[in-house]
Amino acid sequence: MPSVEQQIEQSRAKKKALIKKSILGFFVVLFVGVAGVLLVSFLPTVSNEAKSPMAQTDNASQTNNRETPNPQVTEFSEAERKALQVALSESKQRVADLVQRVSQSRPFAVKASQIEASLNQAFNEYGASNYGEVTSLLNDIDNNTAALNKEYEQAYTAPYEKALNAFNNNNNSEAFNLNRQSLNINPDFEQAKILQQRIDVFNQVQDAYEQARVGKVENNVNKQREAYRKIIALDPYRSDAKQALATIDNQLKNSRFNGLLAKANDAITQQNYAAAKQYLKDAKSINGSSRELETISKKLNTLVASEEQNKIEKQVTLFARADEWQTVALLSNKGLSSFPSSPILQQAKQNAEAILSTAKRLKEFQQRPERLTDNTVRSLAQQEVDDAHALAQKSPKLLAQIRALEEVMDDVNTPRDVTITSDNDTYIKVLGVGLVGEVKRKTIKLKPGTYRIEGSRDGYRSTIREIEVSPSATNLSVHIACTEKV
Template identity: 30%
Template sequence: MSNIDDSISEIKAARRKLITKVAKVALVSLLIIAFAALLYFLILTFSSSFNRDSAVVDNAVELSEGIEHSSAEANENGENQALTANPAINPAERAAIQQQLSETRQRLQQARQNQALEAWRPEQLTRLDNALESAYTLYTAADYSATRNALLNIDTQLQQLNTDFETAYTSVYQQALAAFSAGEISRARLLDREALRINPRFTPALNLQPRLDVYEEVQALWLQSNAARAENNLERESELLTALLALDSAHAQGYERAQVVQFELIERAFLEALNTAVLALDNGDLDAATAALSEAVEAGGERVEVADLRARIASERAERELAQIEQQLALFQELDEWPTVAMVASNALQKYPAHTASDQALTQATAITQSQAQLQRYIERPQRLSDLAVLRNAEEAIANAVRYQSLSAKLAAAVTELNEQIEVANEPVPIILSSDNRTFVRVLGEGNVGIHSEYTFSLKPGTYQFEGRREGYRSKIITVVVEQAAAPIRVTLICDERV
């Protein structure tokens, strides 16, 4: 059974007890009256028989019992009539009304919990409570239509009460706020206190109260800040506005002016730092210019002016670094330290790929160091020059090195030393020619030897072709390798094959 049904059962039980109690009181009263009447009748008719008196008493008792039975029966019939007034009640409708009763009771309880509302209109809440009790009575009597109307009326009145309550303190607060804005502080204080009297928890009124408390002090700070503004003393104005907003953070004029002052201070700090950076750059102090530029960025952030000045500083720093690089390249070139020149140029090109001087220096250094190393390999093993192929390669290496020997004294010395070794390796080798004194011999590309039976002459190391001719005989060509290690070289050439 629901809570509402329990409540209804309790109400019915209480009504039965009350009706029973009333019936008993009535019965006792009737008995007393009947007994008195009986005594009076006995006195007047003392002569009547005892049997007659007994009959009267029995009739009185029966009468009293009939009255009590009739009263109880009437009470029972009344209750049954109330419960059966509408025998066709829909259970769903009954449940819906029960839900409405529960929700209305909950809303009234919540309204009671609002102490400010209860203190504002306690009599209206009492009337609504009584109306709810009446609605329960109507529900008990199974008058569901009247119950619904009663609940609707209660909800409407409760909603209107809440609306009136909210309007009461908000309208007073709006008047207080308007008075505060107009500088009518005394009136604003009275109105704000009235709003808080109606609703002590109304946040806007609570927030306005401390602003009203410090109004005079805030006004003094505002006037001082205006004087500082007139003197163009932004730092002092900023201090005063900071103190003002610490007291009244909702001060609109103070907040707006503080924003403007803060912007102007930032701009001033930015421009001062930027100007310092420009002067330092013009004076050639790149470190000071960079530090001042960092201060400008910290004050005003990244801007076009910052980017332009940073580019100028970077360009100036690059020019200085490239000038130092070129000085280093020139110094090591002069010292004939071409491996170091190559290292400096390579490092420079990693940072400045388009640096022409470093590119040219690297090209020269690479060629010189490679030529130096190549010549040095021949110089360290001069015996290899006896090999004609090695000798020719050595001569080619010298031809390549000659292009750069003017740039490197060490390379020029290596060229000279290797040339000397080549001259030694190129000293003529004795050639002993044996023939038949009829064959004409010549060395192709070198000259004629003539007709001899044996002839000695000299040729530089190399590979030569000897040709023999004789009238009526087939010509012969032989290849002769001339090496120092094979000296003297013996060659036999005879044309002995007839045509």
């Protein structure tokens, strides 16, 4: 925006151009006047007393103008002039906004141009340092601007309000004419533009209302629904249509919801739990807070859980009969995580753990049969076998394992042939077992284990040999003779 000084310079330039035009016009008028005088000289003269009252008034006015002294110029400080410049700039902006606002209405545009002319005069007076006159003009300009703004707003809002009232009373033709008045004054009035759109589709909306009425008479809910949807699409401001559509949608939603619950109950009765679950899922998407839905869902969950429990219990029982206790352990542990109070699963888990742990201990004895030659170990093995017999009736595999270990224990306790050879001069005995005597060759029987065989002879150093009799050993032999003299 140019400064006030620039605006004053522009105003002075305009004034000079106006003076030039005035001088040119003066000479034109002078020429016409001379021609008129020449013409009048040929006409009869009129006395001064016969002059028209208008002429007398003009003369008096000229006399008064000559007698009126120039107004006294009031002194303004620098700060006051700065404030006046700001006031001029602000007034110019308000006037410019007003001119722009009313530009599409000719009557108001004319009035705005008059205010604009007063503003230009105020700038001229400022340039002439008539600051008091500027202040007076600005007061008038601001008051006139506010008044014209208010008048302009009233000019387009009043017919709009009447048009809206007529439209709400279904008087579409009157609404059209009144709203057109509003738009003629202010084509950018958004509310009037919206109302015009509603007016344009009024007849189509009324036809849709009639379709809704017919649908209600026919008890055709879908027909009513489509009619109200069309109304809202044409005129989104029809609150009654929105409310009616919402009511219909709720009716349809409730009807579908109740239908899904009925289907779910039927599916539960037929033990088709998968279908019932889907029906309830669809119903929940419509009304998840329904107590009836919650009740049926709990019932279904209980039945599904019971069915799942029965299924797992049957599987566990089946694998137990098949003597697959490793699988029984896995299934029972999994089932108890969901159904911890199931006695069948609890018992199956207990049996599986007992059988599997017993089988593991028996296997350890079987894998190292040589340990069974030790009386302590053999006693422990026998205790395990005795305890395992209580579980053998539940597991044929465990029974077979028990019998296999018993055979190993019996086999380990069976003496093995051991052949002893000597020089027939050495006296031989098996320490802890008994005497063999002086022999050349002799076969004795020893149970699996570790033995020490001693040979002695007068005049010779005694000798001791150690022999290991294992359960799997065959053709064992040992040579012992005293050959070192002392």
